[in-house]
Every structure is written in C-alpha cells, then in structure tokens.
Amino acid sequence: MTETIASTQIAAPSARAKLACFHCGTLCRDDSFQREKKVFCCNGCKTVFELLTENGLTEFYQLSATAGVRVNASAQIDRFKFLDEPLVRERLVDFTNAKLTRVTFLIPSIHCIACVWLLENLFRLQPGIGQSQVNFPRKEVAIAVETERVKLSDVVTLLASLGYEPELKLSSLDAKPRSQLARRLWIQIGFAGFAFSNIMLFSISDYFGLDSFAGGNFRKITGVISLLLALPVVTFSAQDYWRAAWTSLKQRLLNIDVPIAAGVAAIFIQSCYEVFTSRGNGYFDSLCGLIFFLLCGKLFQQKTYDRLAFDRDYKSFFPLSVTRQTGRADLRVSPDARQRVPISQIEEQVSLSQIFVGDRLIVRNGELIPTDARLVEGPALIDYSFVTGESEPVEKKLDDYLYAGGRQMGGAIVIEMVKAVSQSYLTSLWNQGAFQKKHKHDLNRLTNTYSQRFTKIIIVIAVGAAAYWAWASPAIALKAFTSVLIVACPCALALAAPFALGTAQRVLARSGVFLKNPYILETLADVDAVVFDKTGTLTAAGAGNVVWLGEVLTETEERWLYSMTRHSTHPLAVRIGEAIKREHFPETVRSFLETAGCGMEASVAGNEIWMGSVTWLQSRLVHVTEKITNAGSGVYVAIGGKYRGCFELANALRANAENVVGTLALDCTVALLSGDNEREREIFSKIFGGKAQLHFNQSPQNKLGFIRKLQQTNKIVMMVGDGLNDAGALKQADVGVAVVENVSAFSPASDVILAAGMVARLDEVRAFARRSVRIVRTAFVISALYNLVGVGIAASGRLAPVVCAILMPLSSVSVVGFACLAAKWSGRKLNRPPAVIGLKISLVVAKKR
C-alpha cells in the first residue's frame, strides 16, 4: 500500500528546474546520481531519498517545496563516537535509566513543516527509537530511545545522514535551564483569573443591593466564599510581589512593588474586616482583578526569543569534539622527535574534555582551533576575525604559536596542544573578572523613579485624610485611610511600562532587533555615546565589491578564472569566485598548486594561469601595470605568463553605515575601536568626523578599558560589536549590541542582538526607544488622572465596592490599550521596509544550510 502512495506522490514536483536536485533543490552538475528518474546533486541526497522511500516517508516531499536539507556527507563513520563516552553522554542526556533515554538536540537546519514531520517520524527509520517531539521555535528535537538498543552516536549519525546534524558545542554539556518559571506564572494567572471572575459573579448582587432579597445569610455566604477564593490569590499568585516589596524595603528603596504590596495588603485586611463584622463583602473582586492584570503584564514583558541566547560565552563557540591523531602515547614519550607523520587515516573523534597537552589534533577547513597550540604540519591560514577583529586571515608557519579561537581556512593542518582547553588564551581572557561583570542596572527604572514620588504623595494623602476624619467623624477615619491605599494601588501605573516597552520590543523584533528584556529601551533612549567595532560591524565580512581592473575579461577567460577559484578555500578566492560566478559549469583544472601567502597557479584549457599577490607575480617576472593603493586587497592575474589585470576587493562598509554614524554624531559621542590595523584610518576618520576618537590595534582589554573611561565621564555608552574580542566591552557598556549576520549564529553575551541589516538603522532604533519612553511617561499621566479621581472619592470616605470594581479595571485596561496602540503606531515606520531585511535573514539561513 505504501508503494502506491509513494509513486503517486513523487510525480508531483515537476515544477522544479530540470537539473535541480530532487531532495535539496541545489543545481546538479550532471545527472550521474539518479534514482526512479529523479536527479540528485550528490550521493548524500540520493541516500536520504532512498531511505525515505524505503520506509514509506515520501510524504516529506509533499509537505513543503523546499523540504530537503543538503547533506554534507562525511566519510568518517565514527565521527560521533565520542558521544558514547560515559562523561559526555551523562551530561548530554536529559534523562536516562536502564530502559529509556531521553535527549534533546538543537538542530539549526529545522526550517519547515516537513522537517517537523520527518523528525517526529524518526521511529520509522530505526528500530529502538521511540517518540520524538520537535519544538519549532527553539529548533530542538527531544528524542526518546531504548537505552540498550540505540546508542547516542547512532541517533546523531542518523540525524546527520538526513541533513539534520545537531549543533554540538561545548555548552551543550551544561545543564539546560528549563522554563519552570513560565509555567508557574501561567498557573498563578490561572488562579487569579479564576478567583477574579467568580468573585465578581457573586458580588453582582452586592453591587446593586439585590442581596437583601435573599436574606442576610446570603451576603454572609458570598462574603466567606469570596474570602476563600481570594486566599490562594493573595498567598500564591501575589507571592512575588510580597517578596519583591520586602527586599526593596530592606534596601530602603521605594520601588513600584512597595505601593502594590501595600495596596494589596490594605484591600485584603479591609475586606476581611468587613466580612467578619458582616459590614459588607469587601473588595475581593478588585483585589483579584488587580493581581490578575499585574500578572498578565508580567507575562507580556517576559517575551523571550527562543532561538536567541543573550548570555552565550565561549563555550557555545567551541565544538564539543575534535579530531585527534592517534598514536598519542608515542608522541608523548618523545615530544621533540618530530617525525613527519602524514595526515593519515589514523584519527579519532574525541570530546574536548578528553584531550591533553601534547596531543596532536587535526583541524580541517573551517574548523576552530580549540586551544593554544603549535603548528606541526601544513600551511595554516588562520582567520582570527572573530577573536581579534583582524579582517584578513593570518598565515602561520611551522612551529608558530596558534591562539585558540582561530578558524583554519584551506587544507587540513595538524597542531600540537600546548595548553589545556581551560587554560588557553581565550578561555582565560573570558574568565577574567572584568569580563564576568554583571549589570547592576535597576530594571524598570522609569517606573521606580516615578513610584518613589508617587508613594510619598499617597502616604501623605492617606494620613491627611485619616487625620481630617479623625477630627470630623472618627468612625470613617480608618476606612478613609485604607480606601486611599486601595484606590491608589498603582496597578495601571505598574502596567504602563511593561505593556508599552513590551510592545516596542515586539515591534523591534520584527525588524531584526532583539532585546534581552524590554527595559533595555529605557537605557537605550538615554545613550549619549556610541562606540563601534569595525570588522563585522561597520564593514561586512566578505561582502565588499569585487571590481576588475584592466582590459575586460572575455566570457571564456572569466570561466577559466572561476574554475580556478573553485579549487581554493582562500577567502579572497572564494569572494572572487562568488563575484564572477555564471550559470555555466566549470572547466577542468589541471596541476593546481596553491602557495600560501603568494597565490595559486593551474592550467585551465591549456592556459597557464597565475592568480596571486603583486610581489609573487613580479617575482615571476610579470610586468604589473596596475597597483591598488586604497584600502582593500588586490588579486593579480596573469594568463600565459602575461599580466592580464587585477581584482580589487573592497573591504565593504555596510550600506548606509556612514549616514548612521553621521546622524548619531549629531548628539552623541561616537568612537571606533578596532582590533584591525590602521590601514583604513583615513576612510573612517572621514566618516566619523575630525573630533571622534578612532583606535586601531585594540586588544579586548583595551576596548573594555575605553568603555569604562567613557562611563567615568558620565556617559551612557552603547557598544556595537560582533566578535569575541568585543565581548568584554559589550558587557561593560550600558547597552551592548551584538551584530549578527545570521540570527541563530553565535554571538557574544549582550543586551541586544541586532541583525546585520539593521546596523544602518541604529539611529532610527534609538529614536524609537526615545518615543517609547515618552509613551510610558504619557501612560503614567493617564493613570495618575485615574488615581486623582479615585483618591478624591476615597479621601471623602465614600468608596463603594462597585466604584472600585469599575474604576480599577477601567484604568488598567485603558492604560494598557493606550500603551500598546501608541507603541505600535510609533513603530510603524520601523516595520515597513524591514520586510526585505527579514527576507535577507532567511536567505542567509537558507544558504548556510
């Protein structure tokens, strides 16, 4: 039966391009990988298709047109063996016993409904796998397996073979904080809402004086029931407010929690008194409604962005495993006997905790150097842009010292560990006190400063009213006092900031600006110094224009050069390749040779082609006519021994970056801190203006120190950076903004995560933050007006429960409505064009797959 379903379904995607891979949609080189008349780009994709067909899972291709993920087939079978090491396994799994093991993996390539479906049908692909459940926003899958039948490495190998390789970083081993807090908040809201609505129902008769029809007992009963319903609300739902008020009183602060707690206490005591003395039913409905609204505000402001982590450290940057050359013991005996072992097949994957000083590790193209090490084999070209901010990769010779955190570009190298992972330069930098500093900022500053004054005024009024009535009519004195406290309970006031700023946070998130919490906006609005990093922040890594200087290339020549660049992983070659890429398929390249630091040579279609640095070509007696003088890099080309021209690769400023800096410079101090050399000083001094401070060759500590110095001159500093070298500065700054090309990629700990496209609109973001703060202030005024009316009634000693029951929700709802609508309206401009940016982000994600 499954066979027939399969064959009818597969007929569908004929709309795709002729030579597009049936599985992942990539253009295929030729039709060498075929199966059931479908073409595949590689063996990996074909294997997935076969696996899915055999197991009757072809529905996968029906669910989404872009379902398939390109499989990066890896030759090594034992690549995930290290996951079965007891130490790793134990810390990776969520739960395990003799029968069942549950584990959660983060899989960045989850992108559509078909992924959800396939991952939840894993059990059909391998016996022993039980239920699996996808959490789409988190891009996580929780899988249950039979402990004895299926090893962890089997699961991951299966996932990787399907194109869903989990992200295994060093931080995966840390205990995962599960959001028990959010669940508790939901239950607290449930109790409050339940009590609020039911008490209101029972109080209707009381509001309109109808309870006299039912006799005196009726009123008593509803009063007692209301009290019983309100008890869990006051003790359980409101417990955070009691605690917060107590702590702030101990610190002799009058923040917003104090009047809230005082109001709640006053209402509760007054109501209990009324019920026990049969004077009335009290204000339990208002009490529960108040707590219900407050908790809703809390839920609203707790919006988190599941896939974003604002507190990442180097552990999320390092991989969980490395490739080790085996035969370690021999090397340890005589570390100086440097026999040239070729990069052989004798290698194993081990977890980072299992490697020791003296081990030899193999680092392949694009992999990280996990710890400080010495280069033993291979020409190394290390990209330190993320760690130091240098824009160009650095060449290293044999025996050179390599710092942790660099990324190897090009062929595989062998390194020998000099320091343990926990003692490398990068790790020790991170563990310095300065980098660990936690913000001691008062969240919700706006509300708290306002409530300080507010609380004092209320206490004066309450005491004043009590004193007046004690003299005029002592019977109402106490009631007037508590009534003032009840009415003044600043529910609307407390809701203004969470809802206005929470809405603003959502508006920003839609444009690619993600805030750690909504109160960052308060600080953001006050920023008067902005410090930029250069590489990756103001300039886009590898996105600069590639311009050909010299006589125009013919199409054939362009194809030759393109074919050549495909053989190199040097970043410049990759960029040139991207720039001159055409539809056509590459030419065969013979006798390709790449000399690190010089260039590459090869024979394409019978032509000897050299591409490389100017000195290299000159050393080969090529007469170079052009020379690139301004910033950027040049790659010179000679065909058949004759100079042909050169590619100029600009180190690109992000679009509109200069305007942003210009706008911010109008009312802010702006500065540039770069780990790179001074080559581009001129360009940036033009952008930043004469007065701005530009510092190059900055170490992470320099950057941190600069921020601290600015803060000592009473500036509120925003740091915009992207790399690990900015991590300290980002933490020290009042607002740390981490710029990311890909939202789900690694970013250092920060307050704000900014999609790269939004760097150019940073001034708009700040203007929006200012508008949002203004909205909060306006909402304060509105709630104060309500309080004025309420306090007027209360101080006269005539506060009826029905007035309270109307006034309190009315003020809350209107303030919340105003705050949300105003914030949304003020952010409408910000949200309009970024649809394009949003698209870009998703494209980047798609490419990364």
Place this chain on the structure above:
Amino acid sequence: MIIIFLLIPLSIVVAAGFLLAFIWAVRSGQYDDTCTPAMRMLIEEKNSAGEISKTKIK
C-alpha cells in the same frame, strides 16, 4: 430563592474543574511551545504509523 444555595457550590465546583484542567494543561507542557502544535495540525495523519498498523490488523 433557596435554590441559590445549591447553585453556588455547584457553579464553584464546575469552575474549579476548569481551573484544574488548566493547571493540568500547563503542567503537561502545553504552554511551553505554542507554535509547533499549530504546524503539526496541518500534517495529514492518514499516513502515520498508527494508521498503517491499524489497517494491517484489519
């Protein structure tokens, strides 16, 4: 009017039932991820393993 003394506890019991259902829902994790279930709903289930095994049994 005496009936109200029966109706009030009854209504509280019903309401408490809903409250308990809500607490159960939160505890069982239904509020942890509100996005994926919406996607899962769109997937046709006739092809899932459960259905296949059922048809085989028949």
